[in-house]
Amino acid sequence: MIDPMERALELAKIAGSKGEVPVGAVIVFEGQIIGEGFNTKESTQVVSHHAEMIAIERACNHLGSWRLNDCQLFVTLEPCLMCAGAIYQARIERVIIGAKDPKAGAMGSLYEIHSDQRLNHNFQVEEHKLGSECSQLLKDFFRKRRAKP
Amino acid sequence: MIDPMERALELAKIAGSKGEVPVGAVIVFEGQIIGEGFNTKESTQVVSHHAEMIAIERACNHLGSWRLNDCQLFVTLEPCLMCAGAIYQARIERVIIGAKDPKAGAMGSLYEIHSDQRLNHNFQVEEHKLGSECSQLLKDFFRKRRAKP
Numbered sequence: 001m002i003d004p005m006e007r008a009l010e011l012a013k014i015a016g017s018k019g020e021v022p023v024g025a026v027i028v029f030e031g032q033i034i035g036e037g038f039n040t041k042e043s044t045q046v047v048s049h050h051a052e053m054i055a056i057e058r059a060c061n062h063l064g065s066w067r068l069n070d071c072q073l074f075v076t077l078e079p080c081l082m083c084a085g086a087i088y089q090a091r092i093e094r095v096i097i098g099a100k101d102p103k104a105g106a107m108g109s110l111y112e113i114h115s116d117q118r119l120n121h122n123f124q125v126e127e128h129k130l131g132s133e134c135s136q137l138l139k140d141f142f143r144k145r146r147a148k149p
Numbered sequence: 150m151i152d153p154m155e156r157a158l159e160l161a162k163i164a165g166s167k168g169e170v171p172v173g174a175v176i177v178f179e180g181q182i183i184g185e186g187f188n189t190k191e192s193t194q195v196v197s198h199h200a201e202m203i204a205i206e207r208a209c210n211h212l213g214s215w216r217l218n219d220c221q222l223f224v225t226l227e228p229c230l231m232c233a234g235a236i237y238q239a240r241i242e243r244v245i246i247g248a249k250d251p252k253a254g255a256m257g258s259l260y261e262i263h264s265d266q267r268l269n270h271n272f273q274v275e276e277h278k279l280g281s282e283c284s285q286l287l288k289d290f291f292r293k294r295r296a297k298p
Binding site: 041042048053056060064066067080082085088090104110116118120 | 190191193194195196197202205206209210213214215216217229230231232233234235237238239252253255259260262265267268269
């Protein structure tokens with residue numbers, strides 16, 4: 001199997017090529033990718049169409065279950081509150097993050113949803129070695145967007 | 150127009166009749182209902198299919214925009230972190246809540262997402278006079294579910 005973060009980066013690049021903030025996500029279960037997605041918020045004009053939400057919905061459909069126990073989620077950008085909420089409710093086992101998101105991240109930046117013991121599921125969060133590549137992709141995207149008239 | 154919380158309660162009852170936790174949500178824009186939904190998490194086995202998420206997606210589709218400025222969301226149960234994250238990102242103007250959710254609520258119970266000034270949108274949260282009816286519907290549902298063998 002391709003490194004799931006490599007695949008998430010490919011997905012992020014597809015998003016970027018469509019004018020979307022370049023974020024991609026992949027869900028792995030028993031060594032197989034069972035759901036993936038990239039940000040489509042601008043093209044669909046639906047606020048919830050983040051990469052992680054799409055990957056989660058597909059993984060649920062794949063397993064026929066809203067419980068994604070023993071699944072790992074690889075995502076190129078630290079999840080926001082919405083995605084973090086979906087992740088803990090799906091009982092995902094582990095989240096592997098590319099770039100951190102100091103403005104909206106909910107797994108270490110603004111909030112630490114993964115370790116809030118009041119919630120009914122906690123999980124591990126790790127940073128991936130491709131983090132700087134994920135981060136550079138986002139920086140390039142925003143620099144180009146700011147340069148547009 | 151019917152009181153939007155009355156309609157949300159109707160939707161919650163439909164959810165309950167299908168074995169779903171009875172929660173309903175309605176989005177109002179310029180005095181019209183432009184999106185509504187009820188919890189379908191068990192029937193679709195998709196973790197993100199909360200009433201609010203469905204109502205938000207429909208409202209986005211209705212307006213052709215992920216921005217739901219000047220919209221009000223009526224929901225029979227205090228939103229969770231996932232839904233609160235979607236609500237602030239959609240820039241919903243005001244949220245009107247039926248029952249509080251001490252175990253998972255993110256608008257006054259566990260978190261106060263609506264007033265976190267680090268986020269790019271803050272909004273008002275109000276409690277509705279039908280709160281006790283919304284709460285009773287949930288209590289009855291869980292009592293019946295516990296009584297099942």
